[in-house]
Amino acid sequence: MREVSPARGPFPQIEPSPTGGAIELVPSRRAGFFRAAAARGAQVAAAIGAPLVTGVSLAVWAVALRTVDVRGMDDLGLVSVLPPAVLVASILMVVAYLAEVARRSLRSRLLALLLAAVIVALYALPSAVESMPRIAVTWFHAGFGEHVMRTGTVAPELEARFNWPGFFILSAFITQIGGADNPLRLAHWAPLVFNLLYAPALLVIFRALTGDPRLPWVAILLFYLANWIGQDYFAPQAMTYLLHLTVLAIVLAAFPARGPSPLARLIRAVPKRWLRPGVAADLAQRPGRGVPATTRRSGLFVVTVLVFAAIVPSHQLTPFLTTAAIVTLILARRCSLLTLPVIMAVATAAFITYLTVPFLAGHLGSVLAEVGDVGATVGSNVTQRIGGSEQHRFVVAARLVFAVGLWLVAAVGGLRAVMSAPRDWTAVLLVVSPFPMLGLQAYGGELLLRIYLFSLPFTAFLAARVLVGERAAESVEPRRLAVPRTAVAVIAGAALVLSLMVTRYGNERVDLMTPDEVAAVERLYALAPFGSLLVGGAGNMPWKHHHYEQYDYFPVTDEILQGDPNAVADLMLDRRYAEAFLILTRSQRAYGEVLFGLPPDAWPHFESELASSPRFRLVYVNRDARIYQLVRAEEATSAGGRPGFGAHVADGRSLAGRGRP
Amino acid sequence: MTLAGNAVVARIADELGPGGMVATFGLVAGVLVFGLLVGRELLRLRDAPDQRFEVVDAALLPLLLAFAVAVAVRLYGLLAG
Numbered sequence: 236m237r238e239v240s241p242a243r244g245p246f247p248q249i250e251p252s253p254t255g256g257a258i259e260l261v262p263s264r265r266a267g268f269f270r271a272a273a274a275r276g277a278q279v280a281a282a283i284g285a286p287l288v289t290g291v292s293l294a295v296w297a298v299a300l301r302t303v304d305v306r307g308m309d310d311l312g313l314v315s316v317l318p319p320a321v322l323v324a325s326i327l328m329v330v331a332y333l334a335e336v337a338r339r340s341l342r343s344r345l346l347a348l349l350l351a352a353v354i355v356a357l358y359a360l361p362s363a364v365e366s367m368p369r370i371a372v373t374w375f376h377a378g379f380g381e382h383v384m385r386t387g388t389v390a391p392e393l394e395a396r397f398n399w400p401g402f403f404i405l406s407a408f409i410t411q412i413g414g415a416d417n418p419l420r421l422a423h424w425a426p427l428v429f430n431l432l433y434a435p436a437l438l439v440i441f442r443a444l445t446g447d448p449r450l451p452w453v454a455i456l457l458f459y460l461a462n463w464i465g466q467d468y469f470a471p472q473a474m475t476y477l478l479h480l481t482v483l484a485i486v487l488a489a490f491p492a493r494g495p496s497p498l499a500r501l502i503r504a505v506p507k508r509w510l511r512p513g514v515a516a517d518l519a520q521r522p523g524r525g526v527p528a529t530t531r532r533s534g535l536f537v538v539t540v541l542v543f544a545a546i547v548p549s550h551q552l553t554p555f556l557t558t559a560a561i562v563t564l565i566l567a568r569r570c571s572l573l574t575l576p577v578i579m580a581v582a583t584a585a586f587i588t589y590l591t592v593p594f595l596a597g598h599l600g601s602v603l604a605e606v607g608d609v610g611a612t613v614g615s616n617v618t619q620r621i622g623g624s625e626q627h628r629f630v631v632a633a634r635l636v637f638a639v640g641l642w643l644v645a646a647v648g649g650l651r652a653v654m655s656a657p658r659d660w661t662a663v664l665l666v667v668s669p670f671p672m673l674g675l676q677a678y679g680g681e682l683l684l685r686i687y688l689f690s691l692p693f694t695a696f697l698a699a700r701v702l703v704g705e706r707a708a709e710s711v712e713p714r715r716l717a718v719p720r721t722a723v724a725v726i727a728g729a730a731l732v733l734s735l736m737v738t739r740y741g742n743e744r745v746d747l748m749t750p751d752e753v754a755a756v757e758r759l760y761a762l763a764p765f766g767s768l769l770v771g772g773a774g775n776m777p778w779k780h781h782h783y784e785q786y787d788y789f790p791v792t793d794e795i796l797q798g799d800p801n802a803v804a805d806l807m808l809d810r811r812y813a814e815a816f817l818i819l820t821r822s823q824r825a826y827g828e829v830l831f832g833l834p835p836d837a838w839p840h841f842e843s844e845l846a847s848s849p850r851f852r853l854v855y856v857n858r859d860a861r862i863y864q865l866v867r868a869e870e871a872t873s874a875g876g877r878p879g880f881g882a883h884v885a886d887g888r889s890l891a892g893r894g895r896p
Numbered sequence: 897m898t899l900a901g902n903a904v905v906a907r908i909a910d911e912l913g914p915g916g917m918v919a920t921f922g923l924v925a926g927v928l929v930f931g932l933l934v935g936r937e938l939l940r941l942r943d944a945p946d947q948r949f950e951v952v953d954a955a956l957l958p959l960l961l962a963f964a965v966a967v968a969v970r971l972y973g974l975l976a977g
Contacts, residue, residue: 533941540934578933581963585926588970589919595974603975 285335286345289328289352296324296356303364305747310626310829313361313740314733322733325356329456329728336452337721346452350434354459357735358467359427367748368422371775371822373469374748376403378783380418383407385782391593393784398591401549402471419780422469429467429477430459436480441696443487444662447703453724454692454699460731461641461695463634463738464688475546475553476688482542482557483564486575489535492568536572543579547586552678554583556669556689563668567661605676623830630741637738638687641694648697665693702727744825748777752820755860759818762854762862768812770803772823787812792826796833798841804850807865814864817851821859922966925959932956 299320309315332349335342361369368374379397383389384407389400397403406418413420437458441451467473547554558579564570587595595602621631649663669689672682702724756778763769765785771778774790794802807815819842827833845851845863855862936952 533938536937536941537934572937574933574937577960578930578937581926581930581933581960584967585923585930585963588967588974589923592974595971599971599974 281338285331285349288331289349292324292327292331293352293356296321296328297363299324300360300363305364305743306749308744308747310624310744311630311737311741312743313364314736317360317736321360322736325353326729326732328353328356329460329732330725332456333453333721333724333728336449336456337724341448341452347434350452350455350459351431353456354430354434355427357459357732358430359424361740361743361746362424362427365747366750367753367777368419368425368469369743369746369748370468371746371748371777373422373425374419374777374780375783376406376469376471377417377419377422378779378781379403380406380410381416381781382783384411384416384418390784391591395594395598396471398594399471399548399550401545401547402474405474405549406469417781418469425469425473426465426467429473430462432477433458433467433480436477436484437692439484439488440480440692443484443491444659444696450696450699450703453703454696456728457695457699457702457731458692460728460735461637462688462691463637463735464684464691465739465742466685466688471550472553472685475550478542478546478549479553479557479560479689480692482539482546483560485535485539485542486561486564486570486572489532490571492565492571539572539575540578544582547582548590552672552682552685554579555672555675556685558583559668559671560665560689563664564661567664569661602676606674623832624828627741627829627832630737633734633741634738637734641698644701645694645697648700651700652697662693662696666690666697742829745775745822745829747825748822749859751857751859752822753777755818755820755855755857755862758855759816759862762864763814763816766813768807768809768815770807770815770817772817772819773826775826776818776820776822778818791817792831795823795841796827796831796837798837798844800841800844800848800851804848804865808867816854817845817863817865819845819861819863918966918969922963922970925963925966929956929959929963932959 299318302318303316303321305313305316307316328349332346332353335346335349368377375394376396379389379394379400380403382393383400383404389397389403391398391400403418406421410416410418410421415421434455437455438451441454445451466476543554543557546557558576561570561572561579562576565573565576621628621635623631645666649666652659653663667690669686672678672686676682678685702720704720756776759769759778760782763786765782767786768789769778769786770789770791772790772795773792774788779788789806791803791806794806803817807817809815819838824833824838827838828835842861845861846853850866851863852866853861854864932952932955936949936956939948939952
């Protein structure tokens with residue numbers, strides 16, 4: 236990627252003709268002309284190459300996606316049905332981006348556009364090939380928002396998550412002013428939107444951490460190539476993560492501590508002649524940019540407090556992680572707002588002790604019981620996740636290997652950051668700051684994932700330091716990347732794209748929700764009167780998205796794993812409910828097979844057992860779902876206990892025409 | 897004796913709950929602490945004279961203590977209840 240400078244390049248020697256009008260090349264200089272033309276071509280290619288490659292790749296990506304059949308997915312997830320053209324196009328976009336980063340002069344606006352294209356290629360994939368919002372929890376969250384829209388209030392006793400209703404209220408508000416009837420309309424493209432929104436905050440954070448203009452762009456790309464956690468769907472944590480990054484970006488950019496850190500002060504005490512050449516000069520400068528004026532800083536401080544005030548009622552975990560990050564910045568002398576952690580602690584404590592009482596009243600004991608039990612937390616976060624089908628175990632192993640690999644590379648970058656001038660512990664401490672949460676609770680087996688996510692910006696930053704190089708990371712001057720380093724970055728980028736497809740979309744067979752499943756759930760709501768008991772083979776299905784509080788829900792995964800219809804019927808035989816329905820869907824089956832290793836013939840076998848059971852009546856069936864109604868004893872007696880009643884139900888039609896008014 | 901003890905416990909429980917004295921005072925203290933801390937930081941960002949901080953700090957400490965006690969008592973109440 237060498238540029239030929241016009242000043243140094245052999246430009247053609249053109250002489251005017253004696254007649255004055257025509258131009259004629261001197262024959263002996265023809266070779267020079269061609270060399271110059273080639274040089275000019277190389278210049279033009281260097282100027283438009285990256286955007287051209289990205290544009291063409293994006294077009295190829297979009298066209299190739301039209302051939303994807305998501306129903307053919309196996310337990311490796313989305314990667315098993317992606318055409319090679321999609322993967323090649325994504326890799327080319329990453330390569331074009333890195334080539335642009337490696338240019339002598341950075342074009343920030345163009346880089347931002349190329350980055351947006353990469354984010355689209357990596358994060359719009361499932362939304363582009365699936366017709367329904369993915370991930371079952373998305374549907375529950377839409378249901379909370381719909382509850383707010385319909386009733387004008389929240390119901391914290393319904394579900395623990397409803398005790399932190401900020402996101403659901405906001406989604407209801409946006410849905411209402413948009414004229415839609417359900418927040419589900421916002422959910423389909425949420426991962427892409429959230430990831431695009433993360434980028435500006437990340438860029439500000441990275442620019443505040445280094446004076447090098449190139450390092451932030453590499454770090455941000457690494458962040459997106461390593462974000463396999465998938466917590467950016469339509470969920471409170473996706474929004475609060477954005478707010479968390481915003482708080483960090485403001486604090487790092489606008490409120491640097493006055494004076495050097497204690498560590499830098501110690502190094503400054505060393506006589507300059509003992510230091511390596513350049514180190515003394517490096518110590519004189521702090522990485523990062525200028526500080527805004529006093530008035531603007533006051534405004535930014537108020538914004539910081541307001542943003543944090545929006546985090547507190549929206550998510551359980553994020554306030555603690557944001558506070559930990561701010562405390563870390565103060566310890567690293569990168570934040571001058573010494574009272575900010577106290578403000579954050581007061582807001583969090585007041586909200587939890589006063590406004591989450593319905594949750595705490597029943598769970599405080601169990602929450603506190605997990606405090607300090609790091610072994611159990613790590614066990615539930617790591618070892619219990621290694622299971623399921625053979626292909627799924629491969630996906631989980633890939634995630635673990637990737638995470639450990641990234642942390643190792645970041646460790647090298649961290650060592651360089653703290654051992655070479657200007658010594659800066661900030662990123663290293665920010666990587667570590669979420670880890671004390673391990674001592675608090677297991678968070679349903681998800682805490683390690685959240686820790687990975689909250690440390691990821693800084694892990695990516697330190698890893699990028701290794702790729703960009705130590706000297707380049709320290710320098711405030713634009714510096715081109717060396718060719719071998721660029722080659723390594725390109726190869727790593729391509730490998731990371733492929734890895735992301737496996738690690739991020741490895742559960743896609745479970746996360747996919749098909750139109751037939753949605754149609755079946757809508758039919759279920761039409762069949763079941765309010766107050767009914769709705770039982771699912773697992774909670775993994777597109778339900779609860781409206782009239783959440785009008786039904787009781789119960790998953791019977793264990794009973795299905797045992798293959799015992801009578802155990803399911805016994806559970807459903809609760810006199811408190813006028814009606815009880817069982818729904819079995821494709822996504823539940825995928826959940827059992829992928830995550831629990833259910834044999835492929837177990838689900839059809841259970842369905843045939845249900846069909847022959849006199850205790851169930853098949854009332855609806857389509858390609859991806861079946862609905863059974865519980866037959867109570869007296870009803871079975873009057874009907875003559877006809878087994879196999881459901882065998883006469885036609886596809887997609889219901890025999891029970893009774894619906895909710 | 898037992899009846900009197902139960903009455904005291906019941907009264908404390910009432911005061912901890914919504915509308916109770918401890919709960920209300922704790923919440924007011926929390927809101928004041930929040931406001932004072934934000935105001936203090938804004939003053940500092942505008943390089944206000946030191947005397948102003950002394951006034952704010954004198955008000956902050958007892959309020960912060962009161963809020964911390966209220967939070968601890970409420971958590972204990974929730975745990976015991």
